Amino acid sequence: MRGAAFETFLRQSAPALLRLGNALALDPQGAEDLAQETLIRVGLSWSRVRQDGNPVGYAQRTMVNLFLNERRRRRPVPVAEVPEQAREDAALAEVHDTAAVRQILAGLPAQQRAAIALRYLADLPDEQIAEILGCGPGTVRTHLSRGLATLRGRMTTPRTEG
Numbered sequence: 001m002r003g004a005a006f007e008t009f010l011r012q013s014a015p016a017l018l019r020l021g022n023a024l025a026l027d028p029q030g031a032e033d034l035a036q037e038t039l040i041r042v043g044l045s046w047s048r049v050r051q052d053g054n055p056v057g058y059a060q061r062t063m064v065n066l067f068l069n070e071r072r073r074r075r076p077v078p079v080a081e082v083p084e085q086a087r088e089d090a091a092l093a094e095v096h097d098t099a100a101v102r103q104i105l106a107g108l109p110a111q112q113r114a115a116i117a118l119r120y121l122a123d124l125p126d127e128q129i130a131e132i133l134g135c136g137p138g139t140v141r142t143h144l145s146r147g148l149a150t151l152r153g154r155m156t157t158p159r160t161e162g
Contacts, residue, residue, distance in 0.1 A: 006050075010039065013056055013059060017063060019121050020060065021067075024064070035063070038063040041062050057132070060118065060124075067110065068114065104154045105151075111135075112150070114143075115133065115147060116147045119144060126141060
């Protein structure tokens with residue numbers, strides 16, 4: 001049994017970890033799976049994590065590592081024929097906007113998406129992001145700069161009111 005400290009950590013940290021998972025996985029099911037696997041790993045290492053004194057940082061790093069490792073393992077599978085694209089229903093405009101944002105985010109390299117999520121969702125400074133990503137603070141700033149430039153470039157399409 002992990003005790004009251006672990007239960008308190010779960011209650012306080014789970015919502016923020018799920019938000020971070022959403023930004024990384026870009027789909028609710030993937031985010032839940034990522035958060036669950038992260039919390040399982042934190043729970044299994046709780047005695048060591050608690051002694052370290054930074055369970056939130058450990059959980060964030062674990063989640064990002066799980067995400068990056070999954071991205072490395074998952075390779076596109078070639079298919080004989082490209083499936084037809086479904087036509088979009090005009091009634092799904094809100095879903096389309098969300099899907100468009102997710103598509104833009106999905107187009108970012110994994111390191112850039114992770115850096116953006118850690119900066120703007122977890123509100124971490126460059127040094128902590130660098131520690132989580134296993135790189136230097138300058139590399140973090142590069143990931144953020146390039147990722148944000150890509151996002152700005154892809155999101156500048158003017159919207160029409162209708």
